[in-house]
Amino acid sequence: MSVIVLTVNGRKHRLNIDPATPLLYVLRNQLALNGPKFGCGMQQCGACMVLIDGKAQYSCTMPVSLVEKKSVITLEGLASAEDVLHPVQQSFLDEQAAQCGYCLNGMVISAVSLLNTSTHLDDLTIRKGMQHVLCRCGSQARVLRAIKRAASASDK
Numbered sequence: 001m002s003v004i005v006l007t008v009n010g011r012k013h014r015l016n017i018d019p020a021t022p023l024l025y026v027l028r029n030q031l032a033l034n035g036p037k038f039g040c041g042m043q044q045c046g047a048c049m050v051l052i053d054g055k056a057q058y059s060c061t062m063p064v065s066l067v068e069k070k071s072v073i074t075l076e077g078l079a080s081a082e083d084v085l086h087p088v089q090q091s092f093l094d095e096q097a098a099q100c101g102y103c104l105n106g107m108v109i110s111a112v113s114l115l116n117t118s119t120h121l122d123d124l125t126i127r128k129g130m131q132h133v134l135c136r137c138g139s140q141a142r143v144l145r146a147i148k149r150a151a152s153a154s155d156k
Contacts, residue, residue: 004064047105051116056132094146111147126144
């Protein structure tokens with residue numbers, strides 16, 4: 001066991017934990033953050049995505065020790081205030097871009113990561129950026145519209 005200091009959603013946490021523990025387990029079990037989900041445990045579905053220094057990363061296999069000096073943002077940390085959602089979260093609501101919701105964490109986190117690099121996104125760029133998130137609900141057309149809506153809101 002080691003003392004690991006994590007910065008998650010802007011707050012520092014001191015944890016006495018095995019450095020090899022997957023980040024996802026720390027987020028869900030020690031910090032009670034339930035946005036990231038356990039899906040496959042093999043970096044295949046994207047349900048566990050978090051932003052690490054602004055970039056979407058899988059948390060299911062990432063040892064917690066690798067993020068000690070980095071900023072981790074989960075779905076819960078995207079909103080700027082308790083009642084003000086991140087533009088991507090709001091656009092997903094506006095476009096009703098979720099059905100079962102299991103992939104939603106990965107979709108939103110990946111979309112935010114895309115917008116962190118560019119606000120002018122065409123269909124191909126969005127599809128490439130979202131290809132690592134598995135969704136079987138059939139809401140992909142609404143997800144595409146939601147990301148475009150968030151990008152246009154960022155342009156204003």
